[in-house]
Amino acid sequence: MDGPVAGSVTGTELHFDSDASKVEVGYCRGTPPCRFLSTCDGLPVGLADAETIFALSSGHGRCGVAVVRASGPASATALRCMAGLSRSLPPPRTALLRSITDSQSKEVLDRGLVFWFPAPHSFTGEDSVEFHIHGGPAVITAVLQALGSVPGMRPAEAGEFTRRAFQAGKLDLTEVEGLGDLIHAETEAQRRQALRQMSGELGHLYQDWTHKLKRCLAHVEAFIDFSEDELIEDGVLNQVDRWVCDLQAEMEQHLKDERRGERLRSGVQVVIAGATNAGKSSLLNTLCQRPAAIVSPIAGTTRDIVETALDIGGFPVLLSDTAGLRESQDLVEREGVRRARERVEQADLTLVVVDCAHLPSDAQQAAAFLQEHLRSVLPTQEQPETVFAADRFLLLLNKTDLLPEEQRQKLDRELRRVSGFPPVCLISCHTNEGLQDFLTVLHSSVKTLCGDPLSGAPTLTQARHRAHLQQCFAALAQYQRYRDIDLALAAEGVRLALTSLGRITGRVGAEEILDIIFKDFCIGK
Numbered sequence: 001m002d003g004p005v006a007g008s009v010t011g012t013e014l015h016f017d018s019d020a021s022k023v024e025v026g027y028c029r030g031t032p033p034c035r036f037l038s039t040c041d042g043l044p045v046g047l048a049d050a051e052t053i054f055a056l057s058s059g060h061g062r063c064g065v066a067v068v069r070a071s072g073p074a075s076a077t078a079l080r081c082m083a084g085l086s087r088s089l090p091p092p093r094t095a096l097l098r099s100i101t102d103s104q105s106k107e108v109l110d111r112g113l114v115f116w117f118p119a120p121h122s123f124t125g126e127d128s129v130e131f132h133i134h135g136g137p138a139v140i141t142a143v144l145q146a147l148g149s150v151p152g153m154r155p156a157e158a159g160e161f162t163r164r165a166f167q168a169g170k171l172d173l174t175e176v177e178g179l180g181d182l183i184h185a186e187t188e189a190q191r192r193q194a195l196r197q198m199s200g201e202l203g204h205l206y207q208d209w210t211h212k213l214k215r216c217l218a219h220v221e222a223f224i225d226f227s228e229d230e231l232i233e234d235g236v237l238n239q240v241d242r243w244v245c246d247l248q249a250e251m252e253q254h255l256k257d258e259r260r261g262e263r264l265r266s267g268v269q270v271v272i273a274g275a276t277n278a279g280k281s282s283l284l285n286t287l288c289q290r291p292a293a294i295v296s297p298i299a300g301t302t303r304d305i306v307e308t309a310l311d312i313g314g315f316p317v318l319l320s321d322t323a324g325l326r327e328s329q330d331l332v333e334r335e336g337v338r339r340a341r342e343r344v345e346q347a348d349l350t351l352v353v354v355d356c357a358h359l360p361s362d363a364q365q366a367a368a369f370l371q372e373h374l375r376s377v378l379p380t381q382e383q384p385e386t387v388f389a390a391d392r393f394l395l396l397l398n399k400t401d402l403l404p405e406e407q408r409q410k411l412d413r414e415l416r417r418v419s420g421f422p423p424v425c426l427i428s429c430h431t432n433e434g435l436q437d438f439l440t441v442l443h444s445s446v447k448t449l450c451g452d453p454l455s456g457a458p459t460l461t462q463a464r465h466r467a468h469l470q471q472c473f474a475a476l477a478q479y480q481r482y483r484d485i486d487l488a489l490a491a492e493g494v495r496l497a498l499t500s501l502g503r504i505t506g507r508v509g510a511e512e513i514l515d516i517i518f519k520d521f522c523i524g525k
């Protein structure tokens with residue numbers, strides 16, 4: 001056959017366009033009818049409005065098994081020609097061991113498992129196939145090239161499989177985001193939160209609110225249209241008022257989460273701060289178990305922020321070492337100190353490190369010294385009582401190995417009695433003394449900051465959700481504001497609230513945010 005020809009297919013019947021009279025093949029499955037352009041190995045190739053995409057869906061690099069996936073109307077043909085299946089297809093969702101060949105050169109590329117997922121029972125809702133092949137780079141490249149030579153197939157773009165699943169209504173946007181988070185999850189707690197969101201819990205909550213808002217809107221509009229004819233019962237609007245109030249209360253509660261879900265998703269920002277030479281870089285290195293930051297006895301060694309990611313008991317932490325806080329004439333050091341103070345302001349938790357060899361031996365004086373020190377680290381606008389009560393600071397007395405045992409114990413005892421202090425831990429980065437206790441305190445603080453991803457109602461995980469929910473909340477306030485003044489404007493408030501909720505799940509005006517969301521996915525997802 002010379003060049004592509006166009007035709008269309010309904011079920012197993014072919015309807016040729018006038019210029020497609022030379023097409024000799026006569027079978028194609030697919031509803032709705034698909035368009036085809038060509039044949040492959042004597043088999044028809046369907047090309048619906050959606051093109052058929054393919055990609056490596058497992059990770060890159062050498063591995064035992066790699067999964068190559070294709071989705072779209074030409075999937076079946078690709079499977080038939082590359083797995084030598086002539087016209088038959090394997091039973092759906094069943095593994096079949098086949099030689100996988102290049103349909104053009106007929107060369108055997110690998111031997112592996114093939115799966116057939118007919119529409120609509122596939123991830124994308126389209127006809128899809130999977131090739132489970134050996135994970136060597138040459139095998140993967142050869143199979144991808146062979147797929148690319150099947151007419152009507154092209155490599156997928158980042159997130160394109162998931163985008164098709166969303167467009168087929170298989171997932172709403174919160175589920176898509178949950179899936180993205182699951183792929184990127186690096187800690188246990190992140191995995192749990194992502195899985196919960198992917199399973200649709202957050203989406204269901206917003207769907208439930210959407211349903212309630214629709215009911216409110218229907219009642220208000222009915223009242224506008226029919227109240228004059230007295231076809232509407234009394235008290236309809238009062239009922240709507242109650243529903244709106246209840247919804248607002250639920251939303252307020254949902255928004256009052258202190259960003260726990262977002263923090264868990266993106267990592268708790270923990271900053272190490274304190275005077276020069278206190279042992280801040282030593283602490284960072286001890287926690288991440290590698291020499292990430294330079295340690296030296298020269299005061300002012302750390303100038304810039306040094307960051308590292310940690311998993312603290314299943315919770316993600318972004319730990320930053322900062323420049324020692326002191327007055328300096330050195331421009332670079334001054335910039336380092338400015339950045340350090342900025343980080344402390346943005347931090348979820350600050351670890352204030354103090355060289356305990358500098359502490360007065362008298363416990364009272366030591367407490368006064370530490371109060372002063374803590375105040376010098378606090379952001380200017382913050383009140384010590386507020387931030388210490390909010391568990392945003394931990395005080396670490398480092399270099400306990402330099403203190404006589406008796407003095408160390410006395411310090412520990414006395415400081416625990418001082419009120420208005422953040423939690424205190426005595427540690428030594430040289431001997432690791434006290435480190436286990438400190439890690440327990442750190443874990444508990446981080447857990448409080450993130451919350452338990454599995455308990456209670458599902459939490460907000462994205463700033464995007466928060467923004468739309470706040471708009472939704474404000475729109476309901478519009479309903480209340482205009483309820484007795486202008487009912488049409490009040491109804492408009494409910495309509496706006498619905499639109500804002502719809503934007504979270506992607507049911508309304510999703511187009512402009514789709515690109516942003518799907519670009520975060522890797523190719524093959």
Ligand SMILES: Nc1nc2c(ncn2[C@@H]2O[C@H](COP(=O)(O)OP(=O)(O)OP(=O)(O)O)[C@@H](O)[C@H]2O)c(=O)[nH]1
Nearest residue numbers: 276277278279280281282296300301302324429430
């Ligand atoms: N004896 C003892 N020395 C320590 C301990 N922790 C750190 N040091 C030493 O203290 C000195 C300063 O340590 P750093 O970790 O560089 O201190 P820093 O707070 O990052 O210093 P700047 O870069 O000046 O801000 C180094 O000589 C460390 O070896 C400790 O627990 N015990």
